[in-house]
Amino acid sequence: MGRENFKLAFLCSYKGRCCCCPPPFQPRPLRAPVHGSVPCPLGCALPGQISASITSPAQRKNPQQLAPALLPASPDTLELLAYLHDPGLVARFQRRCGLFLVEAAHHSPGRRRAPMGTPLRADEPRGQRRGRWDHQNNNSNYKYKENACAVGGCSRPQYEVRNWLLHFLFLFSSGLGHEIFYITCLPCIHWNLDPFLCRRLVNMWTLVMYVGQVMKDVLKLPRPLSPPVVKLETRVDAEYGLPSTHAMAATAISFTFLLSAPLRIQFQFEVGLLIAVTLSSLVCLSRLYTGMHSVLDVICGALISAVLMFLTYPYWETFDHFQLTSQISPIVALVLTLFLSYTYPELDHYSTTRGDTITILGVGAGCSVGYWANERLGQTFEPQGVLPVPLPALTAKILAQGFTRFLLGFAALVATRQIVKAVSLQVLYSWYRVPKSDESARRRREIEVPYKFATYALIGLVNSILVSRVFILLGLQ
DSSP states (O other): OOHHHHHHHHHTOSSSOOTTSOTTOOOOOOSSOSSSSOOSTTSOOSTTSOOTTSOSHHHHHOGGGSOOOSOOOOHHHHHHHHHHTOHHHHHHHHHHTTEEEEOOSOOOTTOOOOOTTOBOOTTSOGGGSSSEEEEETTTTEEEEEETTEETTTSOOOEEEESOHHHHHHHHHHHHTTSHHHHHHHHHHHHHHTOHHHHHHHHHHHHHHHHHHHHHHHHHOOOOOOTTTSOOOOOTTTTSOOSSOHHHHHHHHHHHHHHHHGGGTEEOOHHHHHHHHHHHHHHHHHHHHHTTSSOHHHHHHHHHHHHHHHHHHGGGHHHHHHHHHHOTTHHHHHHHHHHHHHHTSOOOSSOOHHHHHHHHHHHHHHHHHHHHHHHHHHTOOOOOOSSSSEEOOOOOHHHHHHHHHHHHHHHHHHHHHHHHHHHHHHHHHHHHTTOOTTOGGGGGSHHHHHHHHHHHHHHHHHIIIIIHHHHHHHTTOO
16 A cells, blocks of 8 residues: 555545545444544545545645655554544543533524533534534644634634533643743753753753654644534644644653653652653643644654654763763754754645744754853853762752742743844844834744744753853852
């Protein structure tokens, strides 16, 4: 089976005849179909219709133009992949956790409005639902339209929360996987614990996030459809789904810390393992609860991180030595990350994946140069004494100093971001003769790459070089 035909078979391996699959690839039905009358997990609603999962008008006319998938697989494997990618599976998990999709609050004159709180059946045939789901951003995410009224103009599908404890737990856990969280959390490890651990975490975070972001835009597998899924986030809805970079980052950060910390600090490994498993699991489950990823996306994200860690672990010490002592280390860090930023895969629509990737690469490059500079200056701010050192008791004084360091460091990073972003955008807008009122211009590659890279590379430098020296001047080190 060719790579294109594998993709088609994977997308449409649910029930009987699916119109996206040209003969002879009419897959056999699942032993236990998930949908009542929806043959395909990505929107192949009724026989005789063109699948909504095909991502552009040209692809609807010629499904063979779909992006190639991974590798050929057996029919049973295809069934398993389709089952794990099914949005109905995500919807069932949400309902088990107390999150229910209810009828949207738009209706035409003379039409009865459904009572608020009425669940929207995930197994209802798509053709029987009021309104229609139209194409959005060419990546199989959709806007609901009824009588030419888009969701943004009327109202979005509503949801009902019946378990607020799980709701806030998963929303908090989802926030633990956002880039902005790592950009503020990882420096705290540098300021309050050990720069060595921060360097390890930043290196691995940069690697797994770049691989995950590129895989998203190469594979181009869509996120779960709504309905039946409740989507609690909108910023990344125009991005593709597989793999889940939240799952990748959570897995990489948790277990990189677990593997590196015994060399530096004394703690019970079993307790650390329990914390790592708990945090990474909560982040992975939160991506299902928020409706942003399928089960397949999350599993693949965690597995890809595990594979990358397994492949790179033997070389962590070697890379540390090169990063800190080699004369070409800062050149390699800057040139390589800039090259990866400018060669990031192009899409036929704007997506936040490129901007987020440049942010991560910029932070990684800035931190790498900063740690190299600290080593050259002979002041690395690492713990003194015989390693591993015992963790200090959490007294009120230590907690107050840590909180003060966090506030001052965070303020320095925010100020750096605002100043460098404003200056770099002004310079680039003048260079390319773009009106300052044109907010969309910052999405152009020639503007987005240099302004984001410069901004976050300087944030990495300020974090690794400047902030710790300010702490020494203030007596907070």
